[in-house]
Amino acid sequence: MPRAPTQAFSMSDFSSCAQAIAEHARELAARGWMPATSGNFSMRVDDGHAAITISGRDKSRLGPDDVMLVDLQGRPVGSTARPSAETGLHTQLYRLWPQVNAVLHTHSRAQSVASRLFAREGVVRLAGWELQKAITGFHSHDSVLEIPVFPNTQHMPELESRVAAWLDDGRPLHAYLIDGHGLYAWGRDMAEARRHLEALDFLLGCELDLRRLST
Amino acid sequence: MPRAPTQAFSMSDFSSCAQAIAEHARELAARGWMPATSGNFSMRVDDGHAAITISGRDKSRLGPDDVMLVDLQGRPVGSTARPSAETGLHTQLYRLWPQVNAVLHTHSRAQSVASRLFAREGVVRLAGWELQKAITGFHSHDSVLEIPVFPNTQHMPELESRVAAWLDDGRPLHAYLIDGHGLYAWGRDMAEARRHLEALDFLLGCELDLRRLST
Amino acid sequence: MPRAPTQAFSMSDFSSCAQAIAEHARELAARGWMPATSGNFSMRVDDGHAAITISGRDKSRLGPDDVMLVDLQGRPVGSTARPSAETGLHTQLYRLWPQVNAVLHTHSRAQSVASRLFAREGVVRLAGWELQKAITGFHSHDSVLEIPVFPNTQHMPELESRVAAWLDDGRPLHAYLIDGHGLYAWGRDMAEARRHLEALDFLLGCELDLRRLST
Amino acid sequence: MPRAPTQAFSMSDFSSCAQAIAEHARELAARGWMPATSGNFSMRVDDGHAAITISGRDKSRLGPDDVMLVDLQGRPVGSTARPSAETGLHTQLYRLWPQVNAVLHTHSRAQSVASRLFAREGVVRLAGWELQKAITGFHSHDSVLEIPVFPNTQHMPELESRVAAWLDDGRPLHAYLIDGHGLYAWGRDMAEARRHLEALDFLLGCELDLRRLST
DSSP states (O other), rough: OOOOSSSSOOOHHHHHHHHHHHHHHHHHTTTTTSSSGGOOEEEETTOOOOOOBTTTTGGOOOOOOGGGEEETOOSSSSOSSOOOOTTHHHHHHHHHHHTEEEEEOOOOOHHHHHHHTTTTTTTEEEESOOGGGGGGTTSSSSSSSEEEOOOOOOOOOHHHHHHHHHHHOOOOOEEEEESOOOOOEEEHHHHHHHHHHHHHHHHOOOOHEEEEEEE | OOOOOOSOOOHHHHHHHHHHHHHHHHHHHHHSSGGGOOOOEEEEETTTTEEEEEOOOOOGGGGGGEEEEEEESSSSSSOOOOBBBHHHHHHHHHHHTTTTTEEEEEEEEEHHHHHHHHHTTTTTESSGGGGGGGTTTTTSSSSSSEEEEEOOOOOHHHHHHHHHHHHHHHHSSEEEEESSSSSSEEEESHHHHHHHHHHHHHHHHHHHHHHHHHH | OOOOOOOOOHHHHHHHHHHHHHHHHHHHHHTTTGGGGGOOEEEEEEEEEEEEEEOOOOOOOOOOOGGGEEESSSSSSSSOOOBBHHHHHHHHHHOOTTTOEEEEEEOOOOHHHHHTTTTTTTEEEEEEOOOOOOOOOOOOOOOOSEEEEEEEOOOOHHHHHHHHHHHHTTTTSEEEEETTOOEEEEESSSHHHHHHHHHHHHHHHHHHHHHHHOO | OOOOOOSSSOHHHHHHHHHHHHHHHHHHHHTSSGGGGGEEEEEETTTTTEEBBBTTOOOOGOOOGGGGEEEESSSSSSOOOOOOOOHHHHHHHHHHHHHOOEEEEOOOHHHHHHHHTTTTTEEEEEEEGGGGGGGTTOEEEESSEEEEEEOOOOOOHHHHHHHHHHHHTOOOOOOETTSSSSSEEEEESHHHHHHHHHHHHHOOOOOOOOHHHHH
């Protein structure tokens, strides 16, 4: 039996999140960033709930019915569907930062390849690119933007503690890669999350190109 | 004179297969995976028949009329059209496994280049990629997915016996490449076949990129 | 004053050629094969005339009004517009071979880069690719397909004599590259010309990728 | 309070510029040349005014309302919106050359990578490409087209003086790159500016490919 909501939530807020998630997922799937049903998107609905893509759906055909409600521990609310296996990574970000309202996880080729290439160093260091300014808080190309690369695991709590450990070290966290996997980016709203995602995908692709050309 | 069906078949089952084949072919042709009329798609219609693309048709403009019926020996049924030259490879898979209901063969650049590059080793070994989980039966990036690369020939029975020999060795077979040619992937339904195809195309592209960057 | 037609021609034949040219040009421009107004397409209208794109038009927005009539010496017929500077290369092919009814010249990145890379050898040799079969007359990957690379010049008669000299040597000619420029391909009809163009663009791209990976 | 226009201007001229800017921005954003709200486009409205994209708008969804009026010192006219941070680079070109009526600045991957790769030399030298003829004034592939690469800075007057210094040296200027950033191109009208931009993006991509292949 589906878990009944323990807190009230607004169906219309959920619906507009589901609409926005479906629209942005179809757009990014059309670029090949979510191949083979991969990737997952979410938005915070309210203090206690998020809307997130149901596991295994084809992102290039995603509709609002492919989005479900979860609480901030990642448990389904009012639905028997199975949320994305990585739901815990989304809800961790909502619990950590009240100002985060959208989380996007994609698998573009540049993201996947960069995650493998920089896995040993554990971090991608971006410097000297104008587009670093697309990340909120960055005002110049003359800065260093660090994106950690965490080892992959099928055990989500392990990834959650990698994120927590990075933050405990007092290091800024704007997005992260998982080795052999893809990118997590977020923002205060869908527009900011998508701007962060697009900028980082672009910059990872540029870094890979520069590497190919510099050797 | 067209060969009359020796077994009854449902025209409406054939029609829905033909529709699905045409739609998916146009979508993948738009990505450049079926250049110059290459590639061929099929679906099992029933125990004794499959729907398959007619030879030489432009996949970017494919309609249901570009799909024909064959029996599971690959002989045309109720049609004077010529089925794809590689029909035998499709029907072999339907004869081998009753659970296979869709077979997709495409020619993307990553597939063709990878097939040449790995031809000498005779296999592509994929490991450490999250997207290996898109292949049914794989539950972790921490696994090895082997895709054999068979030598090309214009003589289909030779290719069929390569497939049979691989299976006789007791090796799992999820898809295969043909040298200088392209990829064969399949599934229980069109959605699974396409998920397998997309995942493998993506992973072959990533492997090529990593090779370029690692030297 | 526009040159009056010395031979009768069918306006409706011209119109259907102009329609087909505009449609295929827009499709290939959308792939980035005709950047910055480059490229030109033609079709034979009858024994004495061809339809060809007017010089300098944006191929991504091409309409039938951007196509004009020329005689087989490349002179405008019934129009004051200026035909493409390379019209002479199109009409040479129509004069050489009565069975050629469509000529396509594009500038994709793979074509331009391959033309530079293989300019010194003067030829690209394609072997071992299944897609060689897309060229009429080729029935196996086990063949060699030679595409000459002619030096570029702004003087069209010089290029025409390069083509003539290649043929005088008794060498088969299926298409040709011009150094730093692009590809010329042709066929009995638009469908065949386009199949040839797509196959060659794909194979040139694959050859470039293999080179990058093999060193 | 918005600055009142000190000179009369035609609202309908502004509107048609805003329409053209929005349409071309959406087209080029769809190619990935303006990721993460980057890039900015402008058109001269009259002797004293230009229409320019408002700062931070998503170029893939750009409408005429995302375009504002500025004077040729880059100050907003009749609007409280903030013009692009790089407005000064656009208006410098309008002040320098009365025949320039459109300026386009984009951030494609080829542009950004080339700007980094050629930053030390301070210039990209293009030679031997047919497409150099797409730049007004060039009539042969047998020419050299120099595109300067200026160091990046967040201080626009510094960039403006780099441009001025290049011109003071008596060197022709057809477009310029900024290191780690993107390309500026312009023309007598939107069609010419876009032709210049497309040709240069294509040629930078070709140069990068040749470099990868020649080593």
